[in-house]
Amino acid sequence: MIVLGDVEYYKGIGKIEYEGKESDNPLAFRYYNPDQIVAGKTMREHFKFAISYWYSFGGNGSDLFGDATQHFAWNEMREPILAAKARADAAFEFISKMGFDYFCFHDYDLVQEGKNFGQSELRLVTMTEYINKKISNSGIKVLWGSSNCVSNPRYMNGAATNPDFKVVARAAGQVKLALDATIALKVENYVFWGGREGYMTLLNTDMKRELDHMGQFLIQARDYGRSQGFKGNFLIEPKPMEPLKHQYDFDCATAIGFLREYGLEKDFKINIEVNHATLAQHTFQHELEVAAQSGMLGSIDANRGDYQNGWDTSQFPNNVQEITEAMLIFLKSGGLQGGGVNFDAKIRRSSTDMEDIFIAHIGGADTFARALLAAEKIITSSPYESLRQQRYSSFDTGSGKEFEEGKLNFNDLYAIAKENDEIELQSGKQELFESILNRYL
Structure with a gap:
């Protein structure tokens, strides 16, 4: 029988330390030294590295063509609250051992959605209280919260842009609960990713009406959050397509134009994901530059796509040249405004050892750190x-x-x-x- 809080899930793995670039230890940082000063800030302050709750603790290696390959104890439990608490225990153990300060979540990452709205609310409140205690005991914080208004079949035609008003109202209720959890957990930002806010065909779509509905939805969400004392940034995360043919938050320029049209630009900034940038036929650095020039460079979801595949593969970043070009923009624009670097990435289906998730995050952190060091030298020591x-x-x-x-x-x-x-x-x-x-x- 598992006693919550008493189990060590990542056995044999201690705190990940910085050992320098000559180290051959796969469970050590070679470039990410959290206390090293670069361009006037520590690396820890520059990046505010965060773990994605959904991939790191909810993933199981399954895909469209095969069942789970990664069998973790917290995902094997059937009772939703016990499973959610075990997952939280594993998450805080992992984040502590990585030495990171933050994680990010969607509402139903924290606990399985209930059979009805009332049960979902009760479960979310229960887990918010549990996680709040773990935050108090560990000092780990939440970079941003969000709501999953994508996966449930009710959102097959969108959430805020759904042609059925009952679905729009249900999405608003879900976002309210997620905002309540965000505020209770003292989260620093709140993200909107409109995964199904868009269309598959214009034959049955009134685009103007849907965009107006999305604008009104975000206005109401902002007003509610502010009325409850939320002082952080609201963030839009652009993505051009997949699962839909076309999504309304296509890229940074599109999202910024939308925010300005509906008078939201003072409260919202952009959360830029590397893989979403490439899906939009842009580079990561292009999207950073567009957001920075508008004063909306809020946060980063760090991952990469496979350059031969046309979908969101969410792999851990490892391209030092690509990230160095991005870090040049990062440094010249003064860094992120309120956000951090969230590893929105998953280990591969065939990576089944408990240490693999550590190795992946270490590699991602080292890639960003190495790129930051290179970018700082290029700016200060070269004719660039x-x-x-x-x-x-x-x-x-x-x-x-x-x-x-x-x-x-x-x-x-x-x-x-x-x-x-x-x-x-x-x-x-x-x-x-x-x-x-x-x-x-």
Whole structure:
């Protein structure tokens, strides 16, 4: 019989420590040194690494073509509350051993959804109280909470955008409970991912009406959260498609435009997932730049896709060059605004040892840390910044500066064009920039 709180689930694995890049210990950090100062902050402060509750403690290796391969004790229990408490015990043990400070959750990651709304509410309240005690005892915090308004069949046509008002109201009730749990757990952010807010075909879709409903839904959610004392960021997590053909939060630019249209830009920021960026045919760094330029770079879901597959494979990050380019934007924009780096990634179906989840998170943390170190050196010790500034130097003085300041009209530009006649080509030096990046990896 399992006694809750008394079981060590990850036996034989102690606290993960930083040992430096020469270490050959697979259960040690080589680059992530939480106390190391980089660009004026510790790595711990820069990243605020978080564990995703759903993949790390709810995953079992099953996929569309096969049953579970990962059999963990907390997932084998049948009674929902006992199973949820055992999962919480395992989660806090794992996060403590990793030395991270945060985790992220959806409402029904914490406990199985009930047979009806009332039972679901009671279960969620029960688990919120249980987890609150574990937070108090451990010092571990929650980076963001969310609600799963995707998986249940009632949401097959969307939640906030569903054509049936009863479903919209049910989604609002579910989000209210998730916000209540978020506030009770002193969570720092709340995420909306509209997994089924979109369409499969426009033949049966009134897009304008659905977008208006989604805007009204988010306005009401914001107003409720603020009325209950929630002071953190609300976050939108863009994704272009999958499971739907087209989702309304397609990418950062689309989500930012939506937020501005419905007057939500002061309360909402963007939670950017690497794999969702690539599904939208963007790079991760492109999405970071778009959000940063709008002052909405809120948080990051760290993972990667398989570049040969067109779906969300949610693998742990390991591409140092890709993340270094992202960290250049991260540092130049002043970092994240309220959020952190959540490992929204799962170990592979064939990874079945208890240590595999540790190795995966260690590798992800080291990838981000190594990229941060490289990006800081590129900015401070290479010609990278001066070359970028030189490329736009014609706007720093004279007519170029007057143009940026709005002092020239089209007749002025015509006169300058006529005076200059033919223009000498200026190289973009792309290969040099790429060479500088590689030099510091």
